[in-house]
Amino acid sequence: MTDSHRELGVEFGDLAAHLDGHEYPATMRELTDAYGDYVVEYSGGSESLRTMLAPFDDTYESASEVRQAVLNAVGQGAVGRKGYTDRGGFAPATDDVSF
Template identity: 45%
Template sequence: MTHPDDTREHGIEFGGLISDLEEESYPLSHETLLSRYGDRELGLINDQVTLREVLSPENEQQYEDTESVRQAILNMVGDEAVGRERYSDRGGNATDDDPTESESF
């Protein structure tokens, strides 16, 4: 079971969706997933989107478990889930890791 305070992953705030999906019966068709949860909102860094907006409506996928739904969401959310591009909280400068930057000695 997911801890209620631990619902953000890779820039996506899942809220109660994951815990609801953990209680779901599987396998679950894509159509059924969207009919039950399509209006549920996912929080991105600066936006809210519905599950239906993230997952393609014409998908024929069948989900075998909560993890397969979670992975589909992570795969389909684009850069809008990422905060500042090329930002790292690990110290140093983002350009330090840029292979296109040349060093001068």
């Protein structure tokens, strides 16, 4: 049975409990050896932890640091409709916003 653990549009599932229970500090290699085949899902697709952490040759001090690295790796893939707002329309296309 997969436990749901969603954070900022990313579903960690059972991986969240494994990361929380892991002993830190831990290197990217240690984490991918242990949990690399777990899949993280988001609205734009899914990827294995191994694929997501591959660009980072880091040592992580906590599970929250690992989750943050995953969230950084997902990037815009986890964002729903780009530019969407539930405030009656679409957000401005530029950064020039006046209040």
